Amino acid sequence: MAHAGTVSKHPEGFEDYVKRAKLSMPPEELQGELDYWRSRKVLQRMLDGGLITPDEFHKIDELNRKTFSPKLARLMA
Template sequence: MSRDQEANEVKYKAAVKLLEIMLSKGLITLAEYRKIDELNRQTFTPELAEVYVK
């Protein structure tokens, strides 16, 4: 895995954590969470995306 890809993995995981916090506080719905997560996976293209999908 290249450094760029490693950086994308970290950025994606940080984005997921923020989404989880927003979801738990009721700031976004589960549908919004899923839609944003899909956009994040397209943006960051994490190699481990299959592992992250809930």
């Protein structure tokens, strides 16, 4: 687990995700984006594997947006 203010290794595609937004941000915000990105990937795998329903996916994703406050989440849609 990363400590506050540090950014762990980015998951595949994350750098492109940030570059598309053409933003620079403090490490804390970048960590929130990274955490949201990771949670979204895990949720997608759970959905694809039949472990959760589409409704559960959307509810959990909404909670994750509130938790991680990602500013770039709209690019993922």
